[in-house]
Amino acid sequence: MFSSQRLEATTESFPQGFKESYKRLKRTADILIKDGDPLVGQSPKEVIWTKNKSKLYHYIPTAKKVKKTPILLVYALINKPYILDLTKGNSFVEYLVNEGFDVYLLDWGTFAHEDRHLKFDDIVYDYIAKAVKRVLRFSGASELSILGYCMGGTLTSIYAALHEDAPIKNLVFLTSPFDFSDTGLYGSFLNEKYFALDKAIDTLGNIPPEMIDFGNKMLKPITNFVGPYVTLLDRSDNTAFIKSWQLMQKWVADGIPFPGEAYRQWIRDFYQQNKLLKGELEIRGKKVDVSKIKANVLNISATKDHIAMPCQVEALNEHISSKDKQYVSIPSGHVSIMFGPASLKTTYPTIGKWLKERS
Numbered sequence: 573m574f575s576s577q578r579l580e581a582t583t584e585s586f587p588q589g590f591k592e593s594y595k596r597l598k599r600t601a602d603i604l605i606k607d608g609d610p611l612v613g614q615s616p617k618e619v620i621w622t623k624n625k626s627k628l629y630h631y632i633p634t635a636k637k638v639k640k641t642p643i644l645l646v647y648a649l650i651n652k653p654y655i656l657d658l659t660k661g662n663s664f665v666e667y668l669v670n671e672g673f674d675v676y677l678l679d680w681g682t683f684a685h686e687d688r689h690l691k692f693d694d695i696v697y698d699y700i701a702k703a704v705k706r707v708l709r710f711s712g713a714s715e716l717s718i719l720g721y722c723m724g725g726t727l728t729s730i731y732a733a734l735h736e737d738a739p740i741k742n743l744v745f746l747t748s749p750f751d752f753s754d755t756g757l758y759g760s761f762l763n764e765k766y767f768a769l770d771k772a773i774d775t776l777g778n779i780p781p782e783m784i785d786f787g788n789k790m791l792k793p794i795t796n797f798v799g800p801y802v803t804l805l806d807r808s809d810n811t812a813f814i815k816s817w818q819l820m821q822k823w824v825a826d827g828i829p830f831p832g833e834a835y836r837q838w839i840r841d842f843y844q845q846n847k848l849l850k851g852e853l854e855i856r857g858k859k860v861d862v863s864k865i866k867a868n869v870l871n872i873s874a875t876k877d878h879i880a881m882p883c884q885v886e887a888l889n890e891h892i893s894s895k896d897k898q899y900v901s902i903p904s905g906h907v908s909i910m911f912g913p914a915s916l917k918t919t920y921p922t923i924g925k926w927l928k929e930r931s
Contacts, residue, residue, distance in 0.1 A: 599808040600801075603818070610818045613654035615665045617677075621706040625681025628703050630710060631665055635672035641741055641931040642674040642711040644703060648723035649695070649834060650784050651827050653679050656721065658819055658911050667920045673927065674711055678703045682828045688777040690831035692730065692838070693856045700731045704738060717742035717927060721910065722880065723838070726750060726848070729862055729888065734855060736864040742930050743894075744870045744923055747906050749880040750862075751887035752846040756878060757791050762843045769839050773832040781827025791878050820911065849891055862888065868896040870926045872909075872919075879906040898926070 621628040645665070647653035656677065657665035668675045678699065683690070707716055718740060720728035725748025732740055749755075761767065772779065789796035800821065807813045830838075847853040853860040869892060873885035882901055889899050900922060904914035 596805055596808050600805045603804065603808065603814060607818065609822055610659070610815065612659065612819065612822065613657045614660060615657045615663060615669065620676075620710050621703065623699060623702065624687065625683060626699060627679045627681060628706055629677045629679060631669050631675040631677070633672075633674060634669050637672055638674050639672050639928070639931045640674075640713060641715060641717055641927075642676060642707050642713050643668065643717040643719060643742075643927065643931075644707050645675065645677040646700060646718060646720045646724035646728050647678075647680070648721065649680060649683075649727075649828070649830055649838075650723070650781065651823065653677055653721075655823050655907065655910055658823065659815075662816075662911055662916060664910060664915070664920060664923075667924065671924050671928070673931070674713075676703075676707045676710075680828065683778060683831050684829070685777050687829075688773075688832040691833045692727070695727060695834060696731045696734065696855055700727060701735060701738075704731075704740075708739065715739035715741040717744065717931065719744040719746060719923070720748055721746045722748060722906070724748070726842075729865065730848075730853070730855060730860050732865045732867065733860050733862045734858055736866070740867040742868045742870070742927060743865070744872070744927070745885070745888065746872050746919075746923075747874050747877055747880045747885060747909060748871075748888075749842075749884040750891075751849050751884045752842050754881070754883060755843055756881055758787075758843060761787060761790065762839055764840075764844050767839070769836060769844075773836050776832065778829035778832050779835045780829060784830060785824065785827055788879060816912070820907070824907075849887060862891045863893050865892040866894055868930050869894045869898070870923065871897070871899045872922070873899075873901045874904040874906055874909040875901050876904060877906040877909075896930075 616632040617629040618632065619627050620630045645656055647656065657663045660666065665675055665677065704716065716739065718728050725745035728743065729745065729750065732738065732743060804817055841847045841853055848860065849862065851859060851861055871885060871889055873882040875882060886899050889897050902909055902914060902918050902922070908914055909919050
């Protein structure tokens, strides 16, 4: 069996192109095998409330003057919310704190088997609604802003519609799907004729994160399954790229189980029956009417998003009653809108400027 040193010596007699390819392969292998996990979610914070596995974080202010309207960040029920605070220098949380915002984040934690019966009803009334009250109590503010990313925005819209008297001043929806009449390939994958939804939930309890991740990657299988490693091999001598690659791969692989009953609602009521914008969605016996949303709204899509397509995002603005509502489409993807060059150049300042004028 060859040692790596002996193999390197053997390759010295090979053509230069082969030697360079070998070096790239070795660097890539070292990155994948030897390098440890990068640090994430490093912005200083404190826990101000807990429920079940969930935690409500308050980020320690850094600006001399903090804006009076706090902002609560709500992420989806898949993956972990540190995509919003991935790394120093490319962290949306860090940006907001440095701009003088009073920032809070609702972290769902990692759901377990005993959470399989959790529904959207519980998430909206027992988690989001109570987190809002805690933010207001802790900050001493009379109203707040809420930013929902991905499904977090869909959940936030449901909360806002059902709590029309809640002191919500601003709502920011970031790549959040609302109209499910056209869901692209998801529509084929999740068609009730072929997808055994009830059997999957009754068998598994919670939906494993690997199943969710596989479904997302199947939207663009070559790009998502093979592309990251081909790119790493090609750019394995670029230190800055490697750091970004490691951070993103850590987050993508760091999924959480999706509570079974909530998943049943998500697929049946949204993807299969498009109940939200039809006004047919019921949460704890109450119809969800998004026309009751009157807060200022900034609704953002990503032009290259195949998870929450722009048409799914933009449709909300036609149904809400907000006088101050704006739709913006950013040339980015579903994740790169929050991490990468587009986020630093466009996403962060777009949201920051809009909020400053209303906070």
